[in-house]
Amino acid sequence: xxxxxxxxLWDVKxxxxxxxxxxxxxxxxxxxxxxxxxxPAQVETAFRQAYRQQSRLFPNYGRAQGMSSxxxxxxxxxxxxxxxxxxxxxxxDRLANNLYDNFCGPENWEVFPDSNSTLKFCSALxxxxxxxxxxxxxxxxxxxxxxxxxxxxxxxxxxxxxVAKPDxxxxxxxxxRCGVPASSVVHVGDHYVNDYLTSRxxxxxxxxxxxxxxxxxxxxxxxxxxxxxxxLPARLKxxxx
Numbered sequence: 001x002x003x004x005x006x007x008x009l010w011d012v013k014x015x016x017x018x019x020x021x022x023x024x025x026x027x028x029x030x031x032x033x034x035x036x037x038x039x040p041a042q043v044e045t046a047f048r049q050a051y052r053q054q055s056r057l058f059p060n061y062g063r064a065q066g067m068s069s070x071x072x073x074x075x076x077x078x079x080x081x082x083x084x085x086x087x088x089x090x091x092x093d094r095l096a097n098n099l100y101d102n103f104c105g106p107e108n109w110e111v112f113p114d115s116n117s118t119l120k121f122c123s124a125l126x127x128x129x130x131x132x133x134x135x136x137x138x139x140x141x142x143x144x145x146x147x148x149x150x151x152x153x154x155x156x157x158x159x160x161x162x163v164a165k166p167d168x169x170x171x172x173x174x175x176x177r178c179g180v181p182a183s184s185v186v187h188v189g190d191h192y193v194n195d196y197l198t199s200r201x202x203x204x205x206x207x208x209x210x211x212x213x214x215x216x217x218x219x220x221x222x223x224x225x226x227x228x229x230x231x232l233p234a235r236l237k238x239x240x241x
Contacts, residue, residue, distance in 0.1 A: 003184050005236055006180045006184040007127060008122050008186045009130050009132045009199075010129065010133075011133055011187075013133065014191075015195075016111065016148065017111045019109065020110045022044060024043040024044030026102070043081075046079075049083065053079070060162070060164040061159050063162055069136030069137055073136070074100055078096050103138065105142065106146045109142055117230070118233060125236060130152055131155040132165070134157075135157045139155055165194035166193050166197070168201060171204060182204045186236065187207070188229070190211070196208040207225070207226050208226065211228065213227050
């Protein structure tokens with residue numbers, strides 16, 4: 001007999017919401033307010049390089065090195081603009097602190113059109129919901145500002161957990177909070193390894209959200225793949241019956 005679903009766990013970035021404009025555009029807008037004119041493409045490239053380096057040297061916001069996520073992010077922003085020729089330390093600090101604050105609220109985030117309705121439907125089915133996301137402490141404020149926070153019984157970020165996906169330990173922590181077997185838990189996310197494979201490795205019912213309907217990851221069966229969150233309620237209702 002199939003165990004009924006009791007919980008739905010969610011990834012957040014690129015699953016429930018996304019950055020409203022590209023990093024290059026948003027960083028350049030902040031730079032322009034400080035009197036700098038920089039090409040968005042150059043800033044975007046510099047950001048990606050700085051992000052890769054920062055993630056390699058200080059994974060998961062530098063938790064193991066005793067860093068805070070704010071220190072991690074402001075260092076990343078300074079490195080990004082330094083690569084673009086900005087060398088004034090005071091200006092770099094101002095840009096970094098302003099951009100960190102800019103991403104604390106809903107202004108720079110966009111909720112996908114299918115997110116709120118799907119979260120409401122899950123609640124209507126009597127399912128409890130939580131977040132398991134590689135994110136920092138700003139998550140709660142962002143979800144509150146975007147009108148999504150009330151759907152969730154708990155939020156577990158990688159900064160709080162001390163481990164990040166694809167480390168299964170973050171899902172193990174989430175399962176403790178759920179208080180039910182892994183087979184009674186669904187996880188929805190857009191990343192093949194971090195969300196789908198890792199959750200499935202623990203017996204969680206992982207779904208891969210593939211909004212672009214890509215042809216990759218042929219090992220993911222159709223019943224585990226979602227093109228839209230609108231497809232989830234019917235599958236959950238079938239499992240909940």
